[in-house]
Amino acid sequence: MSPTIAPLKAWPLALSMLASASAHAGDHCITPNVPIPDNSPTGITLPIEVSAAASEVVSSVDLQLLINHDWIGDLAITLESPAGTIITLLDRPGIPSNGFPGPFGCGGQDLNATFTDNTLIPAESLCSTTATPVIFGFVIPNMPMDSFTSESPDGQWLLRISDLSPYDSGSLIQACLQLTTNIECPADFTGDENLNFLDVSAFLSAFGNQETAADFTQDGNYNFLDVSAFLSAFGAGCP
Amino acid sequence: MTHWLSAFLIAPLIACVSASAQPLTPIPVKHITAPPSDISAGLVKLPDPSSIPVTSHSALLPVHMEHIDGRWAWSTTLDVQQRGARIALLSAQPESWSTTLLPNNQARIPSIETGTDSLAWVAPDREFKHLSISENQEGEWTLTLNADHDAPGFVLIDSGPKSTLSTHVNTLSTLQSLPITLHSSLDAGSRITSLAAEITSPSGLVSSERAQHGTTSITFIPEEVGSYSIRVTAHGVSANGSDILLTTQHLIDAAPQAPLLKQAAVQSSDAQIVFTFDPDDSQRRTILAAEVWGQIDGQPTAVAWISNIVGQSRTLTLDTRWIAASGVDPSTLELREIRLHDIDSMVPLEIIDRMQVPLTGMPLPQAPSKITQDMLTGKQGSLVPAEITPQITQSAGPGHRLMLVHGYCTDAVPFTVSHFSGDLALFEDFEQSRSHDAFALELLSQSSPMKSFGVVAHSQGGMAALHLRTFYWSGLDWARGNRLIQTVGAPYQGTSLAGNAAVLGDIFGFGCGTNDNMTYSGSANWLSLIPTWARDDVYYYTTSFEDGFFFDYCNIVTDLLLSDPDDGVIERSAGQLSGAHNMGHLEGWCHSDGMRDPGQCTDQNRNSIMNQEARR
Numbered sequence: 057m058s059p060t061i062a063p064l065k066a067w068p069l070a071l072s073m074l075a076s077a078s079a080h081a082g083d084h085c086i087t088p089n090v091p092i093p094d095n096s097p098t099g100i101t102l103p104i105e106v107s108a109a110a111s112e113v114v115s116s117v118d119l120q121l122l123i124n125h126d127w128i129g130d131l132a133i134t135l136e137s138p139a140g141t142i143i144t145l146l147d148r149p150g151i152p153s154n155g156f157p158g159p160f161g162c163g164g165q166d167l168n169a170t171f172t173d174n175t176l177i178p179a180e181s182l183c184s185t186t187a188t189p190v191i192f193g194f195v196i197p198n199m200p201m202d203s204f205t206s207e208s209p210d211g212q213w214l215l216r217i218s219d220l221s222p223y224d225s226g227s228l229i230q231a232c233l234q235l236t237t238n239i240e241c242p243a244d245f246t247g248d249e250n251l252n253f254l255d256v257s258a259f260l261s262a263f264g265n266q267e268t269a270a271d272f273t274q275d276g277n278y279n280f281l282d283v284s285a286f287l288s289a290f291g292a293g294c295p
Numbered sequence: 296m297t298h299w300l301s302a303f304l305i306a307p308l309i310a311c312v313s314a315s316a317q318p319l320t321p322i323p324v325k326h327i328t329a330p331p332s333d334i335s336a337g338l339v340k341l342p343d344p345s346s347i348p349v350t351s352h353s354a355l356l357p358v359h360m361e362h363i364d365g366r367w368a369w370s371t372t373l374d375v376q377q378r379g380a381r382i383a384l385l386s387a388q389p390e391s392w393s394t395t396l397l398p399n400n401q402a403r404i405p406s407i408e409t410g411t412d413s414l415a416w417v418a419p420d421r422e423f424k425h426l427s428i429s430e431n432q433e434g435e436w437t438l439t440l441n442a443d444h445d446a447p448g449f450v451l452i453d454s455g456p457k458s459t460l461s462t463h464v465n466t467l468s469t470l471q472s473l474p475i476t477l478h479s480s481l482d483a484g485s486r487i488t489s490l491a492a493e494i495t496s497p498s499g500l501v502s503s504e505r506a507q508h509g510t511t512s513i514t515f516i517p518e519e520v521g522s523y524s525i526r527v528t529a530h531g532v533s534a535n536g537s538d539i540l541l542t543t544q545h546l547i548d549a550a551p552q553a554p555l556l557k558q559a560a561v562q563s564s565d566a567q568i569v570f571t572f573d574p575d576d577s578q579r580r581t582i583l584a585a586e587v588w589g590q591i592d593g594q595p596t597a598v599a600w601i602s603n604i605v606g607q608s609r610t611l612t613l614d615t616r617w618i619a620a621s622g623v624d625p626s627t628l629e630l631r632e633i634r635l636h637d638i639d640s641m642v643p644l645e646i647i648d649r650m651q652v653p654l655t656g657m658p659l660p661q662a663p664s665k666i667t668q669d670m671l672t673g674k675q676g677s678l679v680p681a682e683i684t685p686q687i688t689q690s691a692g693p694g695h696r697l698m699l700v701h702g703y704c705t706d707a708v709p710f711t712v713s714h715f716s717g718d719l720a721l722f723e724d725f726e727q728s729r730s731h732d733a734f735a736l737e738l739l740s741q742s743s744p745m746k747s748f749g750v751v752a753h754s755q756g757g758m759a760a761l762h763l764r765t766f767y768w769s770g771l772d773w774a775r776g777n778r779l780i781q782t783v784g785a786p787y788q789g790t791s792l793a794g795n796a797a798v799l800g801d802i803f804g805f806g807c808g809t810n811d812n813m814t815y816s817g818s819a820n821w822l823s824l825i826p827t828w829a830r831d832d833v834y835y836y837t838t839s840f841e842d843g844f845f846f847d848y849c850n851i852v853t854d855l856l857l858s859d860p861d862d863g864v865i866e867r868s869a870g871q872l873s874g875a876h877n878m879g880h881l882e883g884w885c886h887s888d889g890m891r892d893p894g895q896c897t898d899q900n901r902n903s904i905m906n907q908e909a910r911r
Contacts, residue, residue, distance in 0.1 A: 127746065153323075154323075155321075155322075155323025155324070155675060155676050155677065155678050155768055156323055156673075156674070156675045156676050156768045157768065157772075157773070158323070158768060158769070158770065158772075158773070160746045160773075163746060163747060163772075163773030184667075184668055184669060185668055185672075185772045185773060186667070186668040187667075187668075221746075222693070222694070223693065223694040223746060224746070
């Protein structure tokens with residue numbers, strides 16, 4: 057399956073009896089252009105609203121940030137999912153210092169980068185006395201973005217940016233949360249993206265063997281309620 | 296708030312504060328690289344010692360009084376030509392000398408001007424008598440000094456035919472137990488008839504050497520480690536047959552030899568090649584440097600020049616992008632002119648002409664489209680233990696500042712502080728004589744509260760700032776604005792006063808101490824380690840006396856020791872820094888207050904410009 061790119065709320069969530077777990081992607085951008093308070097651990101917290109179907113789960117997250125700041129080593133940045141998972145993207149790059157760039161961290165200016173798991177360059181490895189923006193391109197956050205995998209994307213994501221040292225300040229210009237989700241189809245028991253008798257057969261086999269996958273109601277019991285739930289899902293088809 | 300360096304400098308120092316020995320603290324050093332153009336321009340090479348002689352147009356004569364008829368006396372004869380003569384009386388007890396200066400032909404009434412002046416830089420807080428025999432009083436004169444007790448000193452005389460004595464060492468690698476030869480010459484048309492040297496060892500032992508008949512060289516072997524002060528005396532004859540008596544004064548550091556570097560082991564990765572030499576178990580800090588060469592179709596091609604401060608582990612690092620950029624075959628790599636310098640005296644301790652360091656099967660990155668900063672300074676560098684003392688002065692606050700830095704052996708901030716605005720820091724390390732490296736570490740220490748800083752420096756402060764910028768990571772690397780290091784009156788190529796101060800130290804005491812880094816040869820050793828990218832951050836000003844009808848000096852005593860034009864301490868020519876930004880030369884300003892023209896650091900116009908243009 058190849059992901060489609062579109063704003064989440066406009067996703068053509070094509071309901072198809074032939075679809076199973078399909079991937080979707082979309083950007084959720086805010087352009088707050090707000091100052092980041094200097095030397096304030098509280099910093100700023102910016103919500104990014106995402107609407108998604110209940111059947112959607114996160115398969116990957118990227119975050120594109122555009123920050124103007126005079127001393128990038130002042131900044132700590134985290135991202136919190138609607139489920140409450142928090143990861144650190146950046147934590148005062150250059151600190152602790154092993155000589156370079158010094159105990160105040162990286163003194164470079166500005167950040168225009170996409171935090172993603174799909175690159176080889178740690179964000180905090182980019183520090184230069186001359187490059188502006190000093191952190192740029194596709195970069196790995198301090199903690200992996202796949203911490204959000206399988207969570208529901210629906211709800212409010214929280215971007216927190218704080219400046220932890222005085223004398224230099226800056227602003228968040230833009231943030232774009234780039235989500236790729238899988239739309240789950242539990243009735244596609246064989247995972248072949250087709251709903252047919254083979255799924256029914258596979259479910260009944262699993263049910264007979266009391267396999268976890270057959271516990272459709274997820275109540276730890278294997279009974280008619282699971283069969284009913286499966287058939288209901290099968291009847292409803294897949295998104 | 297975290298302070299600059301505090302994570303790895305201040306805390307260990309506080310922990311060791313009760314220790315009697317200075318603690319060693321890891322200091323962040325750069326892996327320095329210069330492009331091949333620096334090699335071809337000769338900027339990162341040692342000069343031929345003959346190109347940096349000490350020159351003199353005067354004679355510094357010791358006064359050894361004799362006891363005659365109940366009084367102490369000393370006299371000398373002067374050959375006074377049409378241009379007249381100038382004399383400075385340099386005594387530890389000036390008031391104890393009574394002076395007579397008379398023409399041997401008593402028939403005429405002598406015309407002599409007298410006055411007093413300090414001996415700038417050498418003994419700035421003392422006044423010395425000087426005498427001038429005005430023009431058109433040719434003939435023999437006799438200077439007699441009388442005292443009621445033995446009062447030694449020196450007499451500095453500029454008389455006789457206009458002539459210049461040049462003396463240079465045969466090697467810049469002046470090492471303990473290895474012979475050092477001084478070659479002397481007079482300017483064209485004149486010849487030396489006899490040559491002698493008085494050599495004072497670091498422990499004060501005085502020896503005399505004479506050149507063999509018919510030669511103009513003197514060789515001695517420094518058996519001790521440290522600074523030798525040497526006074527070379529040349530007698531000669533000018534083209535018109537007049538007698539010449541001139542002296543040059545030298546300060547030569549005999550450095551202790553270091554363990555040999557030996558053949559380098561080579562390790563390579565995708566990003567860098569590391570050349571590892573034999574370690575120095577004494578952990579003495581030194582500066583290691585080498586040219587990297589390779590071949591393209593059999594033709595030798597310079598790849599880069601690399602250098603860094605080292606301690607026990609003696610390695611050089613080359614970013615492989617330089618090899619890619621040069622296009623040389625890695626299997627033909629060789630190091631040339633491998634140099635190991637003492638970090639304080641800057642004396643080359645070992646020089647190896649060539650060393651083969653071939654590499655095979657080495658993956659190379661793509662050739663870079665341009666030279667990036669990290670190709671010049673290394674991405675991270677390394678930590679080398681050094682002695683450093685934190686001296687957080689009250690004026691050194693945090694943030695981004697402009698630091699006003701004084702020079703050698705100063706007792707106050709020379710700049711008019713009110714000419715500067717914004718966040719300032721005043722460097723304070725008064726009345727010290729430090730090597731450029733020790734001075735730079737003081738700068739590093741005092742700048743520790745600052746995230747970044749720029750420098751406006753006077754005299755040696757300029758070299759210290761450039762040294763810091765070149766070799767260490769500091770807040771200088773993060774300063775923003777136009778000009779990182781602005782200097783006034785910085786003797787980048789040295790000053791002859793360094794040698795004179797060493798010789799005169801016998802009578803004045805050494806004050807703040809001798810300073811090897813500010814001799815011509817010490818400066819040349821140091822400059823050979825400063826690449827263009829660092830020099831390019833320097834904006835320098837020089838000044839000199841107002842060339843008036845009656846006066847053409849800043850300090851009448853040092854004018855006898857320096858070549859015009861000068862600011863009383865440094866010659867304009869020695870204040871030049873190739874590869875840096877020459878911001879101009881202005882007459883009417885002298886090196887420091889108390890000279891004939893105002894002190895160069897009090898020029899409001901220049902200070903205002905420097906304040907406006909400074910990075911912080």
